[in-house]
Amino acid sequence: MIKTWELDLNFRNEILNEPGGAHLSACFQCSTCTIGCPIAEIVPSYNPRKIIQMSLLGMREEVLSNPDLWICAICQTCTARCPQDVRISDLLAAIRRIAEKDAEAGKLKIDSVRPLFEKAFLHQLEKYGRLFDMGLAMEFYKGKEGGSFIKGQLAMMKDFKDFGMRMFKKGKMGPKAMFPEKVKKTEEIKKIFEKVEGK
Numbered sequence: 713m714i715k716t717w718e719l720d721l722n723f724r725n726e727i728l729n730e731p732g733g734a735h736l737s738a739c740f741q742c743s744t745c746t747i748g749c750p751i752a753e754i755v756p757s758y759n760p761r762k763i764i765q766m767s768l769l770g771m772r773e774e775v776l777s778n779p780d781l782w783i784c785a786i787c788q789t790c791t792a793r794c795p796q797d798v799r800i801s802d803l804l805a806a807i808r809r810i811a812e813k814d815a816e817a818g819k820l821k822i823d824s825v826r827p828l829f830e831k832a833f834l835h836q837l838e839k840y841g842r843l844f845d846m847g848l849a850m851e852f853y854k855g856k857e858g859g860s861f862i863k864g865q866l867a868m869m870k871d872f873k874d875f876g877m878r879m880f881k882k883g884k885m886g887p888k889a890m891f892p893e894k895v896k897k898t899e900e901i902k903k904i905f906e907k908v909e910g911k
C-alpha cells in the first residue's frame with residue numbers, strides 16, 4: 713500500500729540531478745526492460761520497471777533500502793531495447809549513488825557488499841592502471857570482514873578453495889592475476905581519478 717503522506721516528491725528531482733539520472737521522466741512503464749533482463753529471469757523479485765515507477769512516485773525510502781537495487785549486472789540489454797531511450801543501468805547507478813550518500817551520512821544501511829567491491833575495483837585501477845585481481849580480492853575481503861586483514865584473508869581462502877580453483881581450471885584466472893602489473897600510463901589514470909573526484 714502506498715502511504716501518500718510518506719512520499720518524497722523531491723526524490724524525482726534528486727535522481728534527475730545525478731549523473732545518469734536524466735532520462736527518468738521519459739519512462740512510460742512498458743516493462744520491456746524487465747521482460748528481457750537476465751537478472752529478472754533468475755531473481756523473481758527483481759523488477760527495474762518497478763524501481764523506476766516507485767522512484768517516479770517518490771517512494772524514496774522503499775527504493776533506497778531495496779536490496780535489488782544492487783544486483784543489476786550492467787549488461788545494457790534493457791537500455792538497448794527501451795523505446796524511450798531510458799538508460800536504465802545508468803539510472804540505477806544514479807539511485808545507488810544517492811543511497812551511498814545516505815549511507816555515508818548514517819541515514820541508511822546498505823544491504824549489499826557491492827559498494828565495497830566497486831570501491832576496491834576502482835582503487836586497484838587507480839593504483840595500477842589496470843585490474844589486479846588478487847589485490848581486488850584482498851581489499852574486498854578485508855572490507856567485508858570489517859577491516860581486519862587476517863579475517864579477510866581467511867574468508868578469502870575459504871571461498872577460493874571452491875570458486876577460485878574452478879576459475880583457475882577454466883583459465884579465467886592465471887598467474888597474472890597473482891601479481892600486480894603497472895601499465896605505463898598510470899599517472900594519466902591517476903589524473904582522471906583526481907578530475908572525477910574533484911581533487
Ligand code: SF4
Pocket residue numbers: 738739740741742743744745746761764793794795796797798800
Ligand atoms: S523499457 Fe524503458 S519505457 Fe519501458 S518500462 Fe523500461 S525504462 Fe520504462
Ligand code: SF4
Pocket residue numbers: 745748749750751752760783784785786787788789790791800801
Ligand atoms: S542492465 Fe541491469 S537491469 Fe538492464 S537488463 Fe542488464 S541486468 Fe537487467
